[in-house]
Amino acid sequence: MTVDFFAHAALPAPQVRPEEAARIAALLGVPGQAEELGSQQDANFLLRAEDGSVLGVLKIANPAFGAAEIEAQDEAAERIAAACPELRVGTVLRAEDGSPRAAVVDTVSGPVTARMLRHLPGGTLTGSRHLSPRTVAAIGRTAGRVSATLREFRHPGLDRVLQWDPRHADRVVALLLPHIQDPAQRAAVATAAAGAWRALDEQREQLPCQAVHMDLTDDNLVVAEGGPVPTPDGVIDFGDLSTSWAVGELAVPLSSLLHHDGIEPHDVLPAVLAFHAERPLLPVEARALWPLVVLRAATLVVCGRQQAAIDGESNGYVHAALEREWRIFEQATSVPTEVMTALLLDGLGLALPRKAVVPAAPLLADLAPAELAVLDLSVDADAMDRGAWLDAEVEDRIARQHLAAGAAGVLAPYGQARLSRSRVLSAASPATVPTGADLWPARDAVLRAPWDGRVVRVEPGRIVLDCAELTLRLQADRAEVLVGEDATVDAGDRLAILPAGVRARVTLQRGGTSEAPDFVRPEYAPGRLALTADPAPLFGLPAHEEPADATLLARRAASFASVQGHYYDQPPRIERGWRHHLVSDQGRAYLDIVNNVSAIGHAHPAVERAVTRQLRRLNTNSRFHYASVVDFSERLAALLPAPLDTVFLVNSGSEAVDLGIRLAVGATGRPDVVALREAYHGWTYASDAVSTSLQDNPNALATRPVWVHTVDSPNSYRGRHRGAEAHRYAPEAVRAVDELAAAGRAPGAFVAESYYGNAGGVALPDGYLEQLYAAVRRHGGLAVADEVQVGYGRLGHWFWGFEQQGVVPDIVCVAKAMGNGHPLGAVITSKGVADRYRDQGYFFSSTGGSPVSSVVGSTVLDVLRDEDLQGNAVRVGARLKAGLAALGEHHPLVGAVHGSGLYLGLELVRDRTTLEPATEETAELCERMLGLGVVVQPTGDHLNVLKIKPPLCIDAEATDFFTATLDRALRELGH
Structure with missing residues (x-):
């Protein structure tokens, strides 16, 4: 005989104490200490050896479950384990002779079947932690694989009548509804369940049935052990295995998602699509899916309250779940079922074409x-x-x-x-x-x-x-x-x-x-x-048709070199910017925390006016004689100390660094260059040659040209010398320069960011550049400062990064902020160094220093001055840095806050002592922040530093929003 819930009306869990569980486990050949695990209708215990190691899970089935049902569960588990090797499965443990470690034992609840199951380390998805789209998709994929594997499984033990079977949901809710004490909640559940059941009227007879696990919830999906971001790779607890509607295998995990922080109904779509890819849904199943989610939610509420009443306070697992189950119900019913059904059909590509609207008479007869x-x-x-x-x-x-x-x-x-x-x-x-x-x-x-x-x-x-x-x-x-x-x-x-x-x-x-x-x-x-x-x-007008944007990302991948990557797995389509905001084609405004390119703010009216006016008049190359290039060059040179008085204009930071290296090598006649490790300078041949960021090129150090020599990254937070010991970096680098000179390869140039940008805005140790510049110059070389990211007032207290170090470079490379998104870069040096370039030929850049570029450059300088954006970087940057530092008091993942002004980096670590980088956590955090309306991205060789370099016009309200949102995201992700 198999169980019939309606014949029992209640299935109280077996009453077994841990000491009795240990005795039962010993009878099964697995002696150990028993720790109680949660369950609604069974009794589960974790078995440990004396040394604390886990031996397995003792599962004591509800007395109502017969031998055929237990046998079916074990066979289904082993079938999935064999068919899906990528999944870990909680199969029954077997003795040396191959027989299952199982037996019928007597308890105070009567005879029950007890068996030892394989323990899957790693923990489950239980809890309210936010789940990323990748994790949600993995849940759906797992459910799809289980469903596909069990499609042909047949067994007498599957013919059961369980309260969890959605085919009986109307009867279950009606029977158990009185257990909801709150009248408003009781009415809400009754109404929602009745509406969902009616929504199935046309589908019930058409829905295919098969063997289903029927409990692939977050409680029964095990995550990879030690994984920083939860990814399900294991399945346990086949106690609800039965024959039912196949699509219920998806409805169950979807409902279990709905109590997690930040998850709302539309967030389940990645799971639906992933399930569909493994086990395609029929249109009738897709139409039934959300009504089944609502019915599952209603069933959880009534069954949970009934079980709590039956077991009293003895079943803490059930009582702890009551609030979670109500949250699931609220979310499942927060969007009308018909809307969610239409949304799912659209996402699956199963929506039917809409009928055309043909009026019999115009709404406005007197208006053509x-x-x-x-x-x-x-x-x-x-x-x-x-x-x-x-x-x-x-x-x-x-x-x-x-x-x-x-x-x-x-x-x-x-x-x-x-x-x-x-x-x-x-x-x-x-x-x-x-x-x-x-x-x-x-x-x-x-x-x-x-x-x-x-x-x-x-x-x-x-x-x-x-x-x-x-x-x-x-x-x-x-x-x-x-x-x-x-x-x-x-x-x-x-x-x-x-x-x-x-x-x-x-x-x-x-x-x-x-x-x-x-x-x-x-x-x-x-x-x-x-x-x-x-x-x-x-x-009398044609119906509105939305442009087909669904394939835009695919079109990008087909025509735009894939090495030119994009932010995020599923990036929003950004079509507008304004000040420190980016706006998608759907009207979602995002706070922009990464865009140091648009230093004075997106779509600044002054830049727009200047570019429009100049384009109406002239745009050509700088070999023609016009005023704007002279005006801009004079203003730029005036911002730098003597003897830096001569300007080259180019189109990008990469070109600027490349040219800066060529100027130094040409002026000194020495081809060797010294650069810092873990730095990024650009993509041109020379700028890439001195770049050793592992994220930009994993083989960077092994593929440097012979003329590039690197010295240790002077990172005072996670480098070889930390804190007060960071003063040791400079003497070591000086020795490396001296050794090169002694070997006959004195460097012609030393290239470094004045403020260590790629590491997330880490200040160089005090006196570092002073000592390195002196050493390089002593051997006849020149100092090249890469100010592409940190220059132009971003650091707040200093307009140029090298000012923080109290030095004056021989060559300064600038870009990014100069053009506020317009392609503009510059190299500023002394007239003597610039004139030596003639020994290599002549220099020419078609659009570097064009009339439009020059006007843009001057306009950006006007705005920086008139709107006091450097001062804003001091004031708002200090507020932001203090807010970020305060997060470290509540979130262990926060390791350090680097930087100055509005060039900050929040370094995330798993351990503040070992500084193990929280790479995966940082990626997940960035995805969650996007969902909360903030664009932020990782940087550093370990991609564990949030780069915080927003437009300089950002205000206190926006930075407070960023800090509060980051706090929320860290909490939701359990950090």
């Missing part, structure tokens, strides 16, 4: 389509320039401008994400996608019924008209409604009069679906828009 101006409020709209999108009244203002220009009406389209609805410094994406269209008429307009229908609701400024397959909703303040509730209208009948200039919202809802909000978040837009329709045909 050609007289309508279509309002572009997207991220690409010119009207959104110069931060206009942050004005709460921008939509009405632009509409009035069109009306004043002669448009008979203005229409803001359906389904197009509106930048005007965006919000900055928000941890959640704003609702930017309209589910209807907005209309502003230039004159009083009569709104007419587009089809025959019945008026189902009339409120001040609002009419709802049922037109069979579609429901029309009209909303407008001050509109004069001309029909009454329950009135029957014919196509063309007058519904309301809309006053001139007043906004009306027109929404078309598919019949029988829940009322859509006016705007939805982009993550849920495909689901909501599938249940609505574009009202544009009601105005």
Whole structure:
């Protein structure tokens, strides 16, 4: 006989104490000490030897489970272990003769089956920790592999009636609902379960059945041992194995995701896609999936409360889960089932084509389509320039401008994400996608019924008209409604009069679906828009079509060299920047923490005006004679100490460093160059040759040209000499220079960042450059300062990084901040060094120092001065650094805060003594920060330092948001 839950109505867990469990384990040939593990209806114990090593897991099945059921569970586990070698599986342990270590034993709960199972080290995904998209996908992939493996598995022990089987969810909820004491919660569960069960009416008979594990929750998915980021690679607890709907194998893990920090319904999509790749879902299964998630959530709530009542306080596992189960239910029902179903179908590519909207009569009979101006409020709209999108009244203002220009009406389209609805410094994406269209008429307009229908609701400024397959909703303040509730209208009948200039919202809802909000978040837009329709045909206009962007990343990979990587696994499409914000095509504004290229802020109006004006007049190469290149060169040279008075203009930092090396080698006649290890200087031949960052080139040290000589990275935090001992770096490097000279290879140049950027903004030890510069010059070489990242006031207290060291280089290389995103770089040196370049030929850069580049360079200097951005780096940078340092008091992962001004680095370590780099944790943290609205990226040879170098215009509010968000993300990830 197999178990029938409804015959028992309750399945209390076996009452077994740890000492009795140890006795049972000894009977099975595994003597040891027993530690109780959690379970809802079974009794589980961890068995340890005297030395503390784990021997296995003792599982004592519920007395209601028979021998055939236990046998089926063991066979299923071994089948999965054999078919999926990449998965660890909690199979039954066997004796030397091959027989399972299992027996029926007597307990105070009666005879039960006890067996020893393989212990999988590493722990489970239990807990509220945030799970990254990669982890979520891995959960779905695991469930898909289990489902595919069990598809053909047959066994008499699978024919069970369990309360977890979704085929019986309606009966289970009805039976156990009284165990929910709170009336509001009880009503919510009853309503949601009934609605989900109805949603399955058309699918129930079509859903395929097979053997399912039915409990692939975060409690039963084991993660790789020692992995810093949880990745499931093991499956345990086959106690709920049964025959049921196959798609339930996915619904179960999806529901278990919903209590984790920061996980909401749309976040499960990576799991769905990964499952689908392993075991393709039928359309009928995809339509049933979210109703099953809701039913699973409802079942968890009622069963948990029943089990808590049965076991009393003796079952701590059950009581601890009550709050978690309610959280799952709240999340599962936070988005209408029909919306989630449409969203999943869209993501899986299983959505059906939408029916075209064909009105029987126009909504506005006296307004020709050609007289309508279509309002572009997207991220690409010119009207959104110069931060206009942050004005709460921008939509009405632009509409009035069109009306004043002669448009008979203005229409803001359906389904197009509106930048005007965006919000900055928000941890959640704003609702930017309209589910209807907005209309502003230039004159009083009569709104007419587009089809025959019945008026189902009339409120001040609002009419709802049922037109069979579609429901029309009209909303407008001050509109004069001309029909009454329950009135029957014919196509063309007058519904309301809309006053001139007043906004009306027109929404078309598919019949029988829940009322859509006016705007939805982009993550849920495909689901909501599938249940609505574009009202544009009601105005005689074609329906709005979103551009097919789904393949844009693939197109990039096909045509753009893949070595030119991109941030993030699934990067947002960034199409606009403003000050210290980046904005996606869906209207999500991200705080930009990494963009030292846009030093004075994205889309600065002064740069825009200067470039536009100059492009209207002239843009050519610097061999022509014009004023701007002279003006800019004079200003740049004036920012540097004597004898640095001569400027070369190029297009990038790589070119600047390359040229700086060539100048030094040409002036000294000595080809050898000394550079620091773990540094990055560029991608051209010479700049790459002196770059030894392992992340930019893992073979950097082994592939240097013979003329490049490296000295130890003077990292006072994690280098060979730390803290006060960092003073030893300079003498050691000086000895290396002296040894080169003694060997007849005195260096022509020493190249170094003035402030150690690649390591995350680590200051060089005091006096370091002074000693190195002196040594190199003593042997006839020149000092080259790479200021590409740290120059231009970013350090706050110093305009140039070399000022912090109290030295003056022979050659300074600059870029990035110079052009605020425009390709502009420079090399500044003395006239004597510059003139020696003629010995190698002549220098020419087609667009370096062009009129546009020169004007941009001067404009950036104007803004740095006029907006006191260096001073801002001092003030806001100090506030930010203090906030980041405070995080270390609560989060052990925070090792150190490096840097100065707005060039900071937050180094993350697993151990503050050993300084083991937290590489994987840093990557996961960056992904989570993106989800919370912040763009931040790792740097350093171990990719464990958050590089914090935002536009210099960033303000205190934004840095406080960054610090608070980082605190939240660290907590959610368990750090």
